[in-house]
Amino acid sequence: MIRLLLIGTLAFGAATASAQENAQEPAPKGEQADTPPAITAGGDPLALIAAIYEAYEADRVNIDHVFSRRLQGLLDDDAKKTPEGDVGTIDWDVFVNGNNFEISKVKVALLAKSAVRARVRARFDNMKKPQEITFDLVLEDGAWRIDEVSSTRKGERWTMSKILGGAPDAFPDRKE
Numbered sequence: 001m002i003r004l005l006l007i008g009t010l011a012f013g014a015a016t017a018s019a020q021e022n023a024q025e026p027a028p029k030g031e032q033a034d035t036p037p038a039i040t041a042g043g044d045p046l047a048l049i050a051a052i053y054e055a056y057e058a059d060r061v062n063i064d065h066v067f068s069r070r071l072q073g074l075l076d077d078d079a080k081k082t083p084e085g086d087v088g089t090i091d092w093d094v095f096v097n098g099n100n101f102e103i104s105k106v107k108v109a110l111l112a113k114s115a116v117r118a119r120v121r122a123r124f125d126n127m128k129k130p131q132e133i134t135f136d137l138v139l140e141d142g143a144w145r146i147d148e149v150s151s152t153r154k155g156e157r158w159t160m161s162k163i164l165g166g167a168p169d170a171f172p173d174r175k176e
Contacts, residue, residue, distance in 0.1 A: 038064040041143035045118035046110045048144055049135055052095060053122055056103045063095075068138050068147040074164040094149045094160055096126045097133060104128075118144060121152070 039051050039062065048066065055061045067075065082088040092099050106124040111134070113119075118137040125131065136148035149160040155173050162170035 038062045040065045041140075041145045043143065045113065045120055045135075045137040045144040046108060048137070048146075049120045049122055050108045053103065053106045053108060053124065056096060056101060057106060066146050068140055068145040070138075071145075071147055071149075071161060074161055078164050089166075090160065090163055094151075095133065097131045097151050097153075097156070098126055100127060102127050115139070 037060075039048070039055055042048050042051075052061075052063060052066070055063070078088045078090070093101065096103060104125045106122065108120060108122050111119040111121050116139045120135045120137065122133045122135070123131070130153065132151065132153045134148075134150045134152050135146050136150075137144045138147040139145075151158045157173050158171050159167075159169075
């Protein structure tokens with residue numbers, strides 16, 4: 001199933017607090033929950049990224065509290081500057097590198113890890129087109145959180161924090 005998902009839905013917490021609470025309660029026996037369980041930052045950087053893509057593959061995406069304070073601050077600043085009804089500077093879903101998704105062939109790999117930093121790469125097909133997204137994670141308050149998201153596919157490179165900050169090299173492959 002193809003669905004339109006924008007980063008605003010994921011990053012800006014469109015679900016209300018009560019929906020988030022209900023999402024974590026099991027559905028009554030024999031019924032499927034309307035809202036998928038929330039994916040939150042956790043103790044293993046590879047497991048966090050793998051869980052995000054498993055949710056996309058299952059078409060049950062509900063991502064909450066996965067960004068670092070730094071990256072969430074940039075998202076929050078962007079949301080404050082965005083007129084009501086608009087989607088913000090990033091108008092696509094950074095996890096799938098598009099607005100629509102049909103995820104397959106997901107491979108997630110730990111590229112580097114120290115006591116407080118990690119780098120994870122996700123390679124997958126979205127709508128049958130190869131994608132490569134790299135995640136830089138930091139350990140904050142005992143949980144791994146995404147501090148940077150970058151598309152590293154040649155010809156389509158971008159860096160999330162640079163886009164949000166208006167950096168001229170946010171899209172290094174664009175010719176202007």
